Amino acid sequence: MKPESAQQSESFKAGEIEGVVVNDLRKFNDERGWLTELFRHDELAAQFHPTMAYISATKSGVTRGPHEHVDQADLFCFLGPSNFKIRMWDNRPESKTFNHVMTLVVGADDPKSVLVPAGVVHAYQNVGSEEGIVINCPNQLYAGRDKREPVDEIRHEDDPHTIFRME
Numbered sequence: 001m002k003p004e005s006a007q008q009s010e011s012f013k014a015g016e017i018e019g020v021v022v023n024d025l026r027k028f029n030d031e032r033g034w035l036t037e038l039f040r041h042d043e044l045a046a047q048f049h050p051t052m053a054y055i056s057a058t059k060s061g062v063t064r065g066p067h068e069h070v071d072q073a074d075l076f077c078f079l080g081p082s083n084f085k086i087r088m089w090d091n092r093p094e095s096k097t098f099n100h101v102m103t104l105v106v107g108a109d110d111p112k113s114v115l116v117p118a119g120v121v122h123a124y125q126n127v128g129s130e131e132g133i134v135i136n137c138p139n140q141l142y143a144g145r146d147k148r149e150p151v152d153e154i155r156h157e158d159d160p161h162t163i164f165r166m167e
């Protein structure tokens with residue numbers, strides 16, 4: 001765990017977080033259905049180019065996180081069919097926005113991609129009434145090559161006294 005971090009401060013300031021990038025996801029509809037571009041290399045800095053992708057389903061009312069990564073950045077894509085509240089806390093002492101907290105509601109009603117840089121604690125909660133889908137395109141392999149390395153994750157959700165709260 002990082003020695004000097006927001007873990008020692010219980011006050012967060014609402015506002016944008018340095019390095020977090022939020023983009024609209026446009027659905028292109030036609031008679032066959034729809035298509036959405038999740039990311040493009042020509043619109044994403046090279047250090048954030050995805051290395052893998054996965055999709056998850058989250059039941060209504062369920063929260064995933066809060067956790068953070070030391071080196072990994074996450075590129076979440078929220079399209080629906082539900083809505084999610086995503087909250088991020090800047091836990092990087094060297095950041096201009098250290099101790100900022102940023103909250104968005106994204107998904108079916110407002111499709112977005114959200115780039116979460118390393119060191120930013122993050123959690124999301126399905127705030128809709130149905131199961132929701134999230135796609136993540138991180139810039140690092142989960143558990144490294146051949147899944148033989150430690151997982152890059154600090155799991156604040158395992159700490160009952162965590163200051164990183166969704167409410």
